[in-house]
Each structure stands twice: as C-alpha cells, then as structure tokens.
Amino acid sequence: SQTIHQWPATLVQPVGSPLSLECTVEGTSNPNLYWYRQAAGRGLQLLFYSVGIGQISSEVPQNLSASRPQDRQFILSSKKLLLSDSGFYLCAWSVLEQVRETQYFGPGTRLLVL
Amino acid sequence: GQQVMQIPQYQHVQEGEDFTTYCNSSTTLSNIQWYKQRPGGHPVFLIQLVKSGEVKKQKRLTFQFGEAKKNSSLHITATQTTDVGTYFCAGPGPNDYKLSFGAGTTVTVRA
Numbered sequence: 001s002q003t004i005h006q007w008p009a010t011l012v013q014p015v016g017s018p019l020s021l022e023c024t025v026e027g028t029s030n031p032n033l034y035w036y037r038q039a040a041g042r043g044l045q046l047l048f049y050s051v052g053i054g055q056i057s058s059e060v061p062q063n064l065s066a067s068r069p070q071d072r073q074f075i076l077s078s079k080k081l082l083l084s085d086s087g088f089y090l091c092a093w094s095v096l097e098q099v100r101e102t103q104y105f106g107p108g109t110r111l112l113v114l
Numbered sequence: 115g116q117q118v119m120q121i122p123q124y125q126h127v128q129e130g131e132d133f134t135t136y137c138n139s140s141t142t143l144s145n146i147q148w149y150k151q152r153p154g155g156h157p158v159f160l161i162q163l164v165k166s167g168e169v170k171k172q173k174r175l176t177f178q179f180g181e182a183k184k185n186s187s188l189h190i191t192a193t194q195t196t197d198v199g200t201y202f203c204a205g206p207g208p209n210d211y212k213l214s215f216g217a218g219t220t221v222t223v224r225a
Contacts, residue, residue, distance in 0.1 A: 041220070043215055044215040090156055102162060104159065105157045
C-alpha cells in the first residue's frame with residue numbers, strides 16, 4: 001500500500017532563516033506531487049506541483065521554491081522565511097486513475113515563523 | 115480561472131440534527147471530490163462523483179452531483195460529534211488534472 005511521509009511535524013523558525021521541508025511517497029511510481037499551504041482556519045492554497053523528476057510548476061509567486069530530486073521525493077525550501085510563511089504545509093500525491101485524480105495527503109508540517 | 119465555492123463557511127449543528135453543505139463550480143466538472151479534515155489533522159479523501167445526477171451514500175453521509183455537473187452537495191443526517199471537522203469539495207481544472215479546492219465548510223457539533 002502507498003504511504004506518504006512528511007517531516008518535521010512541527011517547526012519554529014526565526015524570520016530570515018532558511019527552510020527545508022521534505023516529503024516522500026512509498027508504494028507508487030511516478031506520482032504527481034503537490035505542496036499546499038493552509039493558513040489557520042482557511043482553505044488549501046496550491047503552491048507547487050510536479051508531474052516528474054525535475055519538473056516543477058509554481059502556482060503563486062513567493063519566496064518559496066520546490067524541487068524533486070527523486071521520483072518519490074518532493075522538497076519545499078526557502079532561503080529567507082517571512083512572518084507570512086507561517087502555516088500548515090501539506091504534501092499530497094496522486095496517480096491518474098482513468099482521468100480522475102484523487103489526492104492523498106501527508107500528515108503535514110506546522111510552521112511558525114517568529 | 116476555475117473557481118470552486120462552498121457554502122456555508124461555518125455550520126454549527128445540534129447533535130442529532132441534519133445539515134447540508136453546498137459546492138458550486140464556475141465551470142463544468144468532469145468529477146467532483148469531497149475531503150474531510152479533522153481538527154489538527156490533514157485532509158482525507160471521502161468520495162468521488164463522476165456522473166451527472168449521481169448520488170452516493172456513506173452511512174449517514176449522502177453526496178450528490180448536479181445534473182449540469184457544476185454543483186454538488188453533502189448531506190449529513192443525525193449529526194454526531196465524530197462529524198466535526200472541515201469538509202472540502204474539489205474539482206479538476208478544465209485543461210489539467212490539478213484540483214481546485216473550495217474554502218471548506220467547518221462543522222461544529224453541540225452535544
């Protein structure tokens with residue numbers, strides 16, 4: 001069966017510090033991978049998605065970046081965090097099933113920038 | 115671009131009562147999906163509807179896809195405390211398979 005891992009689970013970082021969040025998927029090949037951010041009590045904002053190794057599409061301009069160095073690894077990074085980067089970061093994967101993609105979310109990382 | 119809207123944003127329900135949450139898309143959808151996020155948790159896939167007018171049930175939850183495939187509803191009967199959480203609907207964009215999520219309906223239950 002497929003599983004998705006994210007770490008760390010929680011993170012407190014000072015403004016201006018770098019960030020690296022990691023997401024890995026097991027049990028599937030060539031998944032589509034997604035990074036979302038959820039502000040407290042709000043909906044899901046798609047940040048990046050990837051359909052293959054080295055292929056990254058950005059949905060919103062910001063100080064975050066994403067990379068996919070391996071088929072089942074997706075990394076979210078920042079060189080300098082802003083206060084507004086605080087939130088719940090969710091990684092998700094999907095596999096096209098008869099033109100009907102269902103997304104499966106990881107446990108998320110809660111980031112607080114102070 | 116495509117927009118998916120959900121109403122209401124918040125739903126306060128007395129335990130045992132029924133309620134419905136609605137989802138509307140600005141474009142016709144090939145399918146619509148519903149997810150549930152428990153407080154402090156991550157969204158979990160509940161169900162997918164594909165056919166026009168389709169109705170699916172999961173115990174006390176009834177999901178419906180509109181005839182025009184632009185709207186959907188989730189009806190919960192005899193609400194329980196386990197129903198607490200945020201329910202999101204999501205639909206794929208017209209030209210790709212990324213999902214557009216609604217803002218969600220956050221449900222709280224009064225015992």
